[in-house]
Amino acid sequence: MxxxxxxxxxxxxxxxxxxxxxxxxxxxxxxxxxxxxxxxxxxxxxxxGGRDAFECLVRTILSQNTSDVASQPAHDALMDRYGGDDKDLAEALAAAEQSRLAETISSAGLYNQKSEVIIDAAEWVLDEFGSEAAFDEFVRTGDPDEVRDTLLSVTGVGPKTADCVLLFSGGRGGVxxxxxxxxxxxxxxxxxxxxxxxxxxxxxxxxxxxxxxxxxxxxxxxxxxxxxxxxxxxxxxxxxxxxxxxxxxxxxxxxxxxxxxxxxxxxxxxx
Known part of the structure; x- marks a missing residue:
């Protein structure tokens, strides 16, 4: 291969x-x-490294307790509805109607729970960092232990999710x-x-x-x-x-x- x-x-x-x-x-x-x-x-x-930090966080939340076969279509549907070059994903998801988001990501399983976690995470990013871009900068350049601890403070974000964001977005070695x-x-x-x-x-x-x-x-x-x-x-x-x-x-x-x-x-x- x-x-x-x-x-x-x-x-x-x-x-x-x-x-x-x-x-x-x-x-x-x-x-x-x-x-x-x-x-x-x-x-x-x-x-x-190099993945958008907030999108990576959302993608990893969708993958929790399910396979990529189920979570990838949910991610694609979410991005089609809420993402795109002309949209700020965090702002769009913070303002999303929970039931509509849940329907969008239904293929990922636990969609009611995950939709609530995603909306809460979007609101948290905007409240704590002011913008998706500032959150991305924090993940890429902040102290890895501080980034991990900060991510773990978010409801619904566990160790694997935090580590995936550090790896795939931050490109951090040793994760x-x-x-x-x-x-x-x-x-x-x-x-x-x-x-x-x-x-x-x-x-x-x-x-x-x-x-x-x-x-x-x-x-x-x-x-x-x-x-x-x-x-x-x-x-x-x-x-x-x-x-x-x-x-x-x-x-x-x-x-x-x-x-x-x-x-x-x-x-x-x-x-």
Whole structure:
């Protein structure tokens, strides 16, 4: 697969703002880095940044608790109705009628809840920063910890959402957002503690993976989780050689001999 072949439907929102990743050619110093390097070879190696911060925030809220297959059409419909070159997205959404916005994003699921969160976020951006452009500048240039803490103060914005904004808009190195795929796979592979929660996995990966590799490590790990290491039927159950990560994987909670799969935390508890 070409290193440009990121999935069409991805939380990054497309190719705008991507930069080529310059590999220094040095050997990985941790197993987590080796995993990310292999995933990068399998999919792509890119540096991220350049997405509009508020649109990225909205896009990530839409992706919560659903797939890109469902959330991408919702994002497109929202932008068609409220966005565009001649519109200020934050102002349009702050003034939006909640029921109309909910109908617009209905394909994303939890649309009543998400529409309220999006309207509240738009109002917050305008109240706190005065404009969408000022919010964008804060995300791109502010202290990363302060940006993250500020985003987490917004109702409906959790760690993954905040980290995605930092990565895809701010282009911040050392940010490894953790969704359900990353949480599952990092623990199955054994590069994060089996009983770690999402924040524990994030901490483990950000400590073990070089800052410049965290971005594509996140997106490539998601794609690996979709194609090979699914929740209920990882590829290794059919054939140990079917998985391109086999020699780097501890198979925590996966038992090819019996075809059983359990959460890595449960597997660790049974040791």
């Amino acid at each position: 070409s290193d440009d072949a990121e999935p069409t439907e991805n939380i990054s929102g497309g190719t705008e703002g991507w930069e080529a990743f310059a590999d220094d050619g040095e050997e990985a110093t941790t197993r987590a880095e080796a995993v990310v390097d292999r995933l990068g070879e399998l999919y792509w190696q890119k540096a991220y 490894f957002p953790v969704d359900t795929h990353v949480h599952r796979i990092a623990r199955r592979l054994g590069v994060a503690p089996a009983d770690a929660d999402h924040e524990g996995v994030r901490a483990a990966l950000e400590q073990a993976v070089p800052a410049e590799k965290c971005g594509f490590g996140h997106t490539a790990m998601i794609q690996f989780g979709r194609e090979y290491c699914t929740a209920r039927k990882p590829a290794c159950l059919d054939d140990p050689e079917a998985c391109p990560m086999s020699e780097l994987c501890d198979q925590v909670g996966v038992y090819p001999a019996t075809g059983e799969v359990e959460d890595p935390a449960d597997a660790a508890a049974g040791d």
